Amino acid sequence: MNLPILPTLSTLLIIISGVLVGIGWMLIRKKRKHAHKNVMVAASISALLFLVIYLSRTIIIGNTAFGGPDNIKIYYTVFLIFHICLATTGAVLGVLSLISGFKDNLPKHRRLGPVTSIVWIFAALTGVAVYLLLYVFYAGGETTSMIKAILGF
Numbered sequence: 001m002n003l004p005i006l007p008t009l010s011t012l013l014i015i016i017s018g019v020l021v022g023i024g025w026m027l028i029r030k031k032r033k034h035a036h037k038n039v040m041v042a043a044s045i046s047a048l049l050f051l052v053i054y055l056s057r058t059i060i061i062g063n064t065a066f067g068g069p070d071n072i073k074i075y076y077t078v079f080l081i082f083h084i085c086l087a088t089t090g091a092v093l094g095v096l097s098l099i100s101g102f103k104d105n106l107p108k109h110r111r112l113g114p115v116t117s118i119v120w121i122f123a124a125l126t127g128v129a130v131y132l133l134l135y136v137f138y139a140g141g142e143t144t145s146m147i148k149a150i151l152g153f
Contacts, residue, residue, distance in 0.1 A: 003135055006061070010053040011131040017046035018124030025117045037101070044098060047091070047120075064134055065141030076133055083126035090120040 020043035028036040066076045093116035100109040134140050 004064075004140070006053055006057045007064070007131060007135055010050045010057070011128060013046050013050040013053070014124050014127050017043045017050065018121050020046060021117050021120050021124075025114070028113070040098070040101070044094065047094065051091075060145055062143045062145035064143045066134065066138070067141035068133065068138035079126070079133075080130055083123065083130050086119060086123040086126055090116065090123040093119055 020039050024036050024039040024043060027039055066073055066080075068076065093112060097109060097112045097116045100106075100112060
């Protein structure tokens, strides 16, 4: 099996981020505030690296279309939209959680943190599923860069 390097790397980064969020949540439940902060910063860096790779690849190389059977394409598309909504919501909540944590706004951080963690972990899991559907279970479809799609070259 020949897996594409950038999607594989970005998926590994999002897996790492999701696992670190889970670890960070366990650490704060054990009142290990300093360790929690360090792990959540590492989770954020992993997520940011994912985002840089994903956006760079999307703009320069492009997105890969679903290459599986036509009769399940609609299910994949609905699942992809669900994943995108989760990931976008998780990213916004993640930024808000980080800001409230760094500003020591603990009441807000305590409200946001668990919701953010759950959304982010599910976004990571659904992201892995999208990766598997695009590159492992089925051969990826056509890839068109945003630059080519917009500018025509």
